[in-house]
Amino acid sequence: MSRQLSYHEQVEVFARLRAANPQPKGELEHLNAFTLLVAVALSAQATDASVNKATRDLFPIADTPQKMLAIGEEGLIPYIRTIGLYRNKAKNVIRLSELLVERHGGEVPSSRAALEALPGVGRKTANVVLNMWWGFPSQPVDTHVFRVSNRTGVAMGADVVAVERGLENHVPVEYQQLSHHWLILHGRYTCVARKPKCPTCLIRDLCTFEEKTPE
């Protein structure tokens, strides 16, 4: 079973993850604040590779809310059909574009409340935009961050809000801005959901998580 890491261990974990990836950028392709917001909203329960494949054709012709509205829901669906949950997402992106024009002059707002008031934008998506675009040290907790945080003991919690609080309290200040990228990359390529690659893990000696299924 996992346990909460000490401060010293936290520092060591992030130091190693940073050394392995000094300048993580995130792997969701986008052209500006609007396309970042849309890309993150589209990425719910979908791989970023799947989202990038769709947005590579979509964003060049719809990189502003006004252009997105010009395409419309029926025009948008063909681009994002290969992403899961596309009916809800199409409706949300169009309504979200309308609200950006009506309330925010077509710009992406910088407050959590304004972001979360947009359809299809919840806590996690708002945190990504606040972190990646507006530069706040917010801690988005997605499936990777939740799993990796609990397994490694970087931050433990029964739900995403608890893990988010844990990260805010335990991640050393110098790592807060980029910590979510490191946790995601670690979760995507090493600490994967099904069969974690513990034998080649950079932080194996600091981690108390053990695969239960014997080989």
Added chain:
DNA sequence: ATCCCGAGGG
């Protein structure tokens, strides 16, 4: 707690 939902991997 349940629904939305296609693609990729094992």
Added chain:
DNA sequence: CCCTCTGGAT
């Protein structure tokens, strides 16, 4: 076949 993927709304 089953599980997972940078969740959100009801």
